[in-house]
Amino acid sequence: MTDEDAAVTAELLTAAREALEMFHEVHVDDDGALSFQHGEVPCAVQAMRLAEGLTVLSLTCVVAWDLPKDSNLAVSAAERAGQGLFGTLGVINTERGMDVTLRYAFPAEGLKPEPLSTLLMLVVSTASQLRNELLAGTGDGA
16 A cells, blocks of 8 residues: 555545544544444444545444344345345354344545435444344344
8 A cells, every 4th residue: 555545545534434423433443444333233434545536435334243044034134135225235154143244335535524424324324224123033132
């Protein structure tokens, strides 16, 4: 990563932090990544410069974890992912059960704080809604 890339991604992460701080307490990790909680959903934001003029933010929300392994849940998540969500749902099988994530990456260079916060809140609100739906369907408290 060049110094210019580092400066551009740091500037974008600062803008994302300011946008998120309108709604959440934000933690800045040692590597500059941001983390915060939206309700019960932990989220992380990273920035990367893919090319000159194309710097993206990547938002990852851990929707639920350690859910009982259930093929119907995986199918339901796949169907839900095709319904025009902001982001991509992932179902990961682990030794303890299934984890569900929502990831969204978008070009964000030059976005002002208000539209940036709106876009980020759309994604994390979707993650929270999905969490509520998943947990209601499993009866689990994960």
